[in-house]
Amino acid sequence: MVDLSNSATMSPPATAIARASTAADPNGIESKNVTNVLDLWRLKKEIPAPFVWPHADTHPSSTTTELDVPVVDVGAALRSAAGMRHAAAQVAAACASHGFFHVTGHGVDPALARAALDGAGGFFDLPLATKQRARRAPGSVTGYASAHADRFASKLPWKETLSFGHDHHDGNGRVVVDYFTSTLGDDFKHLGEVYQKYCEAMEETSLAIMEVLGVSLGLGRGYYRDFFADGSSIMRCNYYPRCPEPDRTLGTGPHCDPSALTILLQDGAVDGLQVLVDGAWRSVRPKPGEFVVNIGDTFMALSNGRYKSCLHRAVVHREQERRSLAYFLCPRHDRLVCPPPSSAAPRLYPDFTWADLMRFTQRHYRADNRTLDAFAHWLAPPSCSAPPTSPSPAKAREAV
Numbered sequence: 238m239v240d241l242s243n244s245a246t247m248s249p250p251a252t253a254i255a256r257a258s259t260a261a262d263p264n265g266i267e268s269k270n271v272t273n274v275l276d277l278w279r280l281k282k283e284i285p286a287p288f289v290w291p292h293a294d295t296h297p298s299s300t301t302t303e304l305d306v307p308v309v310d311v312g313a314a315l316r317s318a319a320g321m322r323h324a325a326a327q328v329a330a331a332c333a334s335h336g337f338f339h340v341t342g343h344g345v346d347p348a349l350a351r352a353a354l355d356g357a358g359g360f361f362d363l364p365l366a367t368k369q370r371a372r373r374a375p376g377s378v379t380g381y382a383s384a385h386a387d388r389f390a391s392k393l394p395w396k397e398t399l400s401f402g403h404d405h406h407d408g409n410g411r412v413v414v415d416y417f418t419s420t421l422g423d424d425f426k427h428l429g430e431v432y433q434k435y436c437e438a439m440e441e442t443s444l445a446i447m448e449v450l451g452v453s454l455g456l457g458r459g460y461y462r463d464f465f466a467d468g469s470s471i472m473r474c475n476y477y478p479r480c481p482e483p484d485r486t487l488g489t490g491p492h493c494d495p496s497a498l499t500i501l502l503q504d505g506a507v508d509g510l511q512v513l514v515d516g517a518w519r520s521v522r523p524k525p526g527e528f529v530v531n532i533g534d535t536f537m538a539l540s541n542g543r544y545k546s547c548l549h550r551a552v553v554h555r556e557q558e559r560r561s562l563a564y565f566l567c568p569r570h571d572r573l574v575c576p577p578p579s580s581a582a583p584r585l586y587p588d589f590t591w592a593d594l595m596r597f598t599q600r601h602y603r604a605d606n607r608t609l610d611a612f613a614h615w616l617a618p619p620s621c622s623a624p625p626t627s628p629s630p631a632k633a634r635e636a637v
Contacts, residue, residue: 288384288393288486294550295487304512304519307331308527311445312342325453332453332544335514336532337521340500343442343528353435354504356428357474357560361397371399371420376600378402378471379416389603395486395553400473403436403564405466410437413472436472439500439564443470446498446530447566454540456577461539465497468568469591477509477551477559488551488559492604494533495594496565501529504560513548534609535568535591541576542585548606567591586613 307327313320331338360368365383373380379400384393401416413436417429447461477488488509503510503523510529511518521529537546553559568574570592576584586609597612598604 282481284395284480284482284486287391288395290392290485290487290490294392294491295484302517302519304335304337304514304521306335306337306339306521306529308339308341309446309449309530310342311340311442311449312344314342314449315445321449321452321458324449328449329453332450332532332540334545335512335547336545337512337547337549338530339524339527340442340446340530341527343438343445345438345442345528347526349431349435349438350502352431353562354502354560356431357399357476357562360399360428360474361476361560367421368397368399370422373400376596378595378599380420388599392490393486394489394551395477395480396488396551397476397478398473400471401432403440403470403472405440405468405470432472435562436470436564439472440470442528443498443500443564443566446500450536450544454543456579460577464539464572465566465568468566468572469570470567471496471565473563473565475551475559475561475563477553477561479558480553480555483553483555486553488553491548491550491606493546493548493606493608494531494565495535495598495604495608496533496567497535497539498566499531499533500564500566501531502562503529507554507557507559509551509553509559509561511550511552513550518550533565535574535594538574538586538589538609539576541580541582546606546609567595570595587616589616 307330309324309327310320311324314324315321328338368381368383371381373382379402381397381399382388383397384395385398401413404412410433413433414426414429417425417432444462444465447465448458451457451460451462475488480486491513501510506523508520508522510521512521512531513519531549532544532546534546537544551559551561568591571590573588573590574594575588576582589612593616594612597615598608601615602608602611
């Protein structure tokens with residue numbers, strides 16, 4: 238991986254890409270130097286080759302049909318037994334198939350959500366040199382990244398991101414504020430305060446959803462809420478610029494989220510999120526006042542496969558830019574991820590910690606729909622005499 242600190246002083250070349258001399262490995266992940274992305278979003282005619290995705294990824298069987306996802310009122314679920322039963326049934330049906338649902342009744346102030354979205358817009362409009370103050374360090378999940386070019390060399394996503402951590406056990410309520418002031422400067426204290434409040438609201442919303450998930454699996458309201466109460470979650474701001482060739486690239490490639498739960502806020506009426514269901518990509522369009530929630534690989538392991546993480550992607554547009562905010566609920570780094578002791582079904586995945594899974598996806602594997610199987614093989618590879626029970630990371634990456 239390369240230090241991007243000097244890229245702000247370079248003039249954008251015609252292709253908007255300065256290639257490093259070190260070649261990428263066959264799976265699109267470079268071990269040392271990677272692409273420096275420069276003022277990419279000014280391109281008017283064609284996108285650089287590293288951003289071109291295979292036709293099978295950008296044009297699989299698709300449909301204009303919107304995904305039918307339930308609207309779960311978590312406020313009603315917390316207020317009454319009847320509301321909880323209804324919400325648990327909705328969630329159980331969704332998570333047994335595609336793992337996506339909308340959430341209302343969350344109590345998040347619309348003004349706070351608007352401020353968080355506007356703050357992301359303001360950040361991504363900053364000069365590159367300013368954004369690079371928060372550039373992501375090698376192997377880290379936090380920081381600023383342009384097209385994830387610090388990690389990959391091919392099939393780059395057409396986007397910028399800013400990610401930062403949120404500790405549920407943050408005693409003084411300043412971990413997010415401190416991140417912004419320490420990386421970007423005191424002028425960004427107010428933006429840090431906005432995201433501190435937004436992350437706290439997301440924490441409460443995610444734990445409320447965990448109560449519903451616990452009831453839906455017959456474990457009670459407190460089982461998963463307690464499991465994640467001291468977690469260390471990740472907040473990510475996404476920016477998908479206008480793209481001159483939206484049919485040749487993707488904003489985010491097909492993947493399943495490694496985290497336990499994702500709460501997504503989409504900005505305005507610009508759609509982009511698509512979910513693969515029954516062999517077709519279906520859109521999940523923005524709806525005012527609602528969050529989009531989906532199950533991730535960590536929760537699939539916690540439920541021993543009863544609830545599924547689902548392949549999804551983000552598309553881009555020629556005439557419209559798009560922003561979104563994603564809050565990834567994660568357990569404490571050293572907490573053991575395993576099904577409840579009462580589970581009698583055969584184990585599908587070995588015990589692991591979130592720190593191990595995060596390290597695997599950041600340093601060894603590009604997340605896809607095989608991440609958990611590849612991770613299990615990485616944790617405990619079979620002996621030479623035994624046939625492998627899951628694809629190796631190298632083989633799995635070939636399909637990304």
